[in-house]
Amino acid sequence: MSKITKHFSNWDQLRVGITGASGALGRALTKELKDKGAFVIGFTTKDISKQKPSEYSPHKWVNWECGQESLLDSTLITLDIIILNHGINKQGVSGNKDINMALEVNAISSWRIIERFEYLSEKDINNSKYKEIWVNTSEAEIQPALSPLYEISKRLLGQIVSIKMASINKSPQKSLKIRKLILGPFKSDLNPIGIMDAEIVAKQILNLAKLRIDLIIISPNPITYITMPITELLRYIYLKFTLRIKH
Numbered sequence: 001m002s003k004i005t006k007h008f009s010n011w012d013q014l015r016v017g018i019t020g021a022s023g024a025l026g027r028a029l030t031k032e033l034k035d036k037g038a039f040v041i042g043f044t045t046k047d048i049s050k051q052k053p054s055e056y057s058p059h060k061w062v063n064w065e066c067g068q069e070s071l072l073d074s075t076l077i078t079l080d081i082i083i084l085n086h087g088i089n090k091q092g093v094s095g096n097k098d099i100n101m102a103l104e105v106n107a108i109s110s111w112r113i114i115e116r117f118e119y120l121s122e123k124d125i126n127n128s129k130y131k132e133i134w135v136n137t138s139e140a141e142i143q144p145a146l147s148p149l150y151e152i153s154k155r156l157l158g159q160i161v162s163i164k165m166a167s168i169n170k171s172p173q174k175s176l177k178i179r180k181l182i183l184g185p186f187k188s189d190l191n192p193i194g195i196m197d198a199e200i201v202a203k204q205i206l207n208l209a210k211l212r213i214d215l216i217i218i219s220p221n222p223i224t225y226i227t228m229p230i231t232e233l234l235r236y237i238y239l240k241f242t243l244r245i246k247h
Helices: 005-006 024-035 067-077 098-123 150-166 196-210 224-246
Strands: 015-019 039-044 058-064 083-085 131-137 174-181 215-216
Touching: 005 067, 015 024, 015 224, 024 131, 024 196, 067 098, 083 098, 098 150, 098 174, 150 174, 150 224, 174 196, 174 224, 196 215
Parallel strands: 015 039, 015 083, 039 058, 083 131, 131 174, 174 215
Antiparallel strands: none
């Protein structure tokens, strides 16, 4: 049995961290993972004392702030999977502050956590367990979301993750894998008019992850299932081409 198959056949042996755990998808993923026996740690920027215990609550809450990702090292190093699911969706643009906040929260903070998790995975040389990063870039990475700042920041994150996936996922020496979650509009505080149900989306994410799929697409729009894989392929080809020129 391969590492990855063995890894996902034993959910009860996994420690999973979820950023944005107090949001609709974060809560739904928490419930599904807990039902499968995983130990779930929820990362939130909200007041932990106001989080009421329920079946949607993680086993443990961790407070964090964008820009202070290095303070999460003691928790990140204990995880098998980190799901980067946090974000903001501010409608309209009122100034530089809104632009900076969208880029910081939706893209840069996730990149910093990816860096920290990769560094800690390599540093923990005595741990041979296979580790993964799941990044929710959303369908806004390639399609309009009627929110310019959300689209721009998610596209930035998506391109960064595509580059990282091309370098990590193709390396047999790496014990770290990155998956990308391309999700259509589900109902949440960020998108109250979403047409998908977060709990159904969470179930599908876990089912597709167990099938060893790196690009997990869940959308009511059939075009996404065509354009996203093509986009990823073109990015991969472009990366390999530029690397060859450089060398």
